[in-house]
Amino acid sequence: MAAGRPVTNAIEVTGLTKTYGDLRAVDDVTLAVEEGEFVGILGPNGAGKTTLLEMIEGLREPDSGSAVVLGLPAWPRNPALLPRIGVQLQASSFFDYLTAREQIRTFAALYGVPAAHADEWLERVGLVEKAGTRVEQLSGGQQQRLSIACALVHDPDVVFLDEPTAALDPQARRNLWDLLSGLNDSGRTVVLTTHYMDEAETLADRVAIMDHGRVLVHDTPAALVRGLDAATRITLADGEVITTRDPAAEIARLADEQRLAGVQVHTGTLEDVFLELTGREYRA
Structure with missing residues (x-):
């Protein structure tokens, strides 16, 4: 964030709660993400990370509480907000029988983005050689990279990534780190969930650690390590x-x-x- 610029929150979460039967998947979470900030959300399996992200993205209705993104309520889904956010889900979902190039051009067309810009994103995620390959014939890692490109093709202001590097080899993972750092450096707000501690330490300005549906801590990686007194x-x-x-x-x-x-x-x-x-x- 530029020096002297007033702090503006891109995301404001207040008392967000989601329950499934006896399971309190997200339990009264309050969290703020500043404009232009990179925040990593960590937690064991079942901690509530994905459910929290889906409510902030407007994909899941909360039982109580609220999520505001770029000054607009995330739920009910607001058509004015959708072009300003990019969402990469944990499980990739594509149109049937299309090639990688056709997939990303279709996503681009939905946002009024030129095909040439979509093709640039294939190059940025290293899929130019696979542009004519149907998605079902891509490897898991290649599908993951295509999913990320589709989420970013319209240059959103806020980007949500749910375990974006889970299926990537070490080289592709490092290349994606560079891409995400560049997005953040250009002023975009990035929120991602990850199981990789080195990923969070390298990329995130602040880290939120969740367990049993609650945010236990939310601070810079350095401050969290200092507070451990190890x-x-x-x-x-x-x-x-x-x-x-x-x-x-x-x-x-x-x-x-x-x-x-x-x-x-x-x-x-x-x-x-x-x-x-x-x-x-x-x-x-």
Whole structure:
């Protein structure tokens, strides 16, 4: 956000709740995302991330509370809002029997976007060589990249991505990071759910960690790690491990003893924060 510019919220969520029988999928969530901000939503399976995103996108009616996007209520679905948001769902859905080029050109036409601009997006997600291939013949990762391109083809102001890199190989994932960083740098607001801690640390200005339908924390990755107050592990070349809460003093001592060669210092990470808040038990 430009210096001196007043803070404007692109998304304002207040008391958002969704219940299915005895399951409180989203439980009284209040959350704000600033204009031009990149926010990552983390949480175990079943934490409520996708349900929360779908209510903010206007795809699912909340039981109570409200979601306002770009100053407009997300529900009931507002035709004036739809051209200004881009949505990539967890499960890709395409028109039958169309090629990758025909798919994205169809999405573009729905928004009045020229075909040439749609073709540019195929290049940006590395699918030019697959432009004439029918979608059902694309790999899972290629379908994921096409889904992301279709969500972005109309240059929306706010972008919602639900686990966008889940099916991508490491190279494609890094390339998508560059693409998303560029979108955010151009002033767009980006909200994504992810299971990758390194993805959230690299891309997100702030991170919200959810569990059991509630947002437990919402802050910058650095602030969350600082708040963990985790001990630092210092690994020496001979394999000895020193655990300390005063790493500066230990490093100084090792320097005096001329034992710094090969030393590795491991501080707390966002993953440590995540596990501290949500536990380590397996989630189906």
